[in-house]
Amino acid sequence: MEKKLVIPGDFLSDDVKLADEGTYIEDSKVFSSVFGIASLKNQIKVVPLSGKYIPRQGDLIIGIITEVSFSNWIVDIRSPYEGLLHISEFPRRIDNSEMSKYLKVGDSIMTLVKDVDSIMKVELTLNDQRLRQIKDGRVIEVTPSKVPRLIGRSGSMIAMLKNETNCNIFIGQNGRVWLTGKEKNLDLAARTIQKIEKESHIPGLTDRIVKFLKEEKGIPVKGPAKRKVEKEAVKKIEPEPVQEMTSEETATEETPREEAEEPGKVEENKSGGILDELLDK
Amino acid sequence: MVKPEKLIENGIRLDGRKPDEIRPIKIKVGVLNRADGSCYFEFGGNKVIAAVYGPREVHPRHMQKSNSAVVRYRYNMASFSVEDRKRPGPDRRSIEVSKVSREALEPVIFQEYFPRSAIDIFVEVLQADAGTRTAGINAASIALADAGIPMKSLVSACAVGKVDDTLVLDLNKDEDNYGQADMPIAMTPDGNITLLQMDGHLTREEFKEGLEMAKKGCLMIAEMQRAALLEKYSSLIEGEVNE
Incomplete structure (x- = not known):
């Protein structure tokens, strides 16, 4: 290599x-x-091996509202620069005076970087099918440069992780990771992600993570079943280089997410519905 | 301490070094958890610690540049770093050292990658023994790399001076106090000089010779800086995600 x-x-x-x-x-x-x-x-x-998240157009990230101004929400995106979410980028028409009704300080959102200009003014949007407010689960943080390793080649690592922990996992390009599922599973997923982050530079990562998960769950090793799932996930998407921080990467990572989400939908009682719920209010 | 009669005897210096030898160096990378990058650096009797934060938001706001990052460097000596207690806080000397050290590092940092942000470097001298500014620059350049900040190369620094009419590399405290000249130099591994100061007198020939000595010293230090950085990830032979 x-x-x-x-x-x-x-x-x-x-x-x-x-x-x-x-x-x-x-x-x-x-x-x-x-x-x-x-x-x-x-x-x-x-x-x-380290460094801050620098926003780029097309990145899917997780932000936290820090301020509600006249027609913008100001969003912490874990970067030297703040994100601006203009009122017109909210999926429906709302009045200036009602902004904090929909998103208030401290709320977390899955958001898309719409544009970044030369002086690093970062414009965000919520106008996308994939985007929603984060209302349940847990958000943990990892080093942004480790995000590609966490996703794995063509999303293999993340697919495996979702399967083994029964959690739904979304990884923002800014290193914030949103986990939803049962409390016990969340703990396991969070611990595993921390382990991946710590050991991402040591060879044989996937094998070690598989072993770690087995030990944590106290189940005897039964490799084939898991392997099959992993392969399935890989099959469905275009093979792309792992360490691709561009918007293509977001797409790669997004594809298995949506697929894995379907089974989770039933038992977790969350998913695409959140946005609709928000709109129905 | 009184002035020793001879600073060099039979080509051997007070601390047993040859004229072109540097003091032993010890480096540890990533010693601070809260900083984005950090480094502990021992250079003979000097003990310094460097911390790097950023790129991050600029406060106060008016300092920010719209087309590049600002680099801020604070050199500070601990009150217990010298024999007589040093009065804490910035003084004329430490402000000067901060300025020249910042200017020694700025040319290698890709500042234009991070408009409207700040890169903060803090260097704390825990124990001083002549040559703290060079130790600080060496430490800071490692800490910058550890923070993942894009740079053209590392910067290494080393002093050269004259004692008893002989050019010596990397002065110690006595040689600094009682010597005839002290010239700290910082440079990149390919020989671009980013800092050059001189205190005392050197002839043109001595200056040229001294520069060559310092170059060799800096290259030795650069090797150690590299080794220290690589050691942090020693178990690394990059493994792809295994399929």
């Missing part, structure tokens, strides 16, 4: 055309700009 740990300033390649995120070009050579893991196949990029 063409992967290695690099520090800022490390020489990566002579091929300028392949340079991607986490690199810079000087004298037609490609160097690493961050401390992280470089992958040299297809494109040359370095995934940092």
Whole structure:
């Protein structure tokens, strides 16, 4: 595997055309700009081991309302920049005076980054089928740069996790993770996610997580059943590179989410309905 | 302490080093949980700790730049870091050191990636033994990398000076106090100088020779900085998600 740990300033390649995120070009050579893991196949990029979330257009994230102003909700998106959710981006027409009736300070929302301009004004929207307010479950935080590992290649890790813990899991690109399910399962899921975050750089992650889950649940190992599910999830979606932080990634990650959600819907009594519920008020 | 009669005897310095030797270095990365990046750095008798926060929102607001991040560097000596108690708080010297250290690091940070934000660097000197600003820069550059901040390269710093008419690398306390010149230098591994100060007198030839010595010293330090960063993730041989 063409992967290695690099520090800022490390020489990566002579091929300028392949340079991607986490690199810079000087004298037609490609160097690493961050401390992280470089992958040299297809494109040359370095995934940092730490760092803040920098919003990008098309990212699905989880935000917390920090302020209600005249026609905007100001949203903490776990980044150096605050998110602005304009009143017109709410799925239905509401009056300025009634804003805090629908979303008040402290509320959590699943939201989409509609636009980011050059001075990092971040515009958010709720006008999308996939988006809703977060009313139940739990939100935990992980390092944003670890999000691709948590999702796994083509969503394999997340699909496995959902299946093993019976929780519904949504991972925001900003490193906030929304879990819904039974209390006991939530604990297990949260602990597992923390373990993934801590050990994401050590090889054999999936196997260790599978083992960890088995031990935690005290069930004897019965690999095949789980494997099948995992493969199913992988089959349904286009194979894409794992560490893809672009909007395509969001789509990849989104697909298995929706699929896995269907069975969960019945027993958890939550899901797509929340948005409608909000509108019916 | 009185001035020793000779600072160099038979080509060996007071602490047993040769003129072109640096003091032992100990580095630990990621020592603070609350900071985004941190580093503990020992450089002979110097003990410094560096913490990096950010990019984060700028307070006070008027300091923010609309097209790039602001870098703020605070160098601070603990009151117990020197023999006589140091009066706490910023003074003329520490303000100067903060400024030049910030300017030593700014050229390598990709500030334009984070408009309207601040990158805060705090360097605390726990124990001082000549060369704290170089130790601080070395520590801060590791802490920046640990925080995941994009940079062109690391920065390494090292002093060169003249004692008993001999050029020596990385002065210790006595050599600093009683020597003839002290010249701290910070540079990137490919030799771009980001800090150069001088106290005392050197001839042109001595300056050139001293610069070369400092270059070698900085390269040695750069290697140790790299090793320390890699060690934090020593068990890392990147594993793909196993299918």
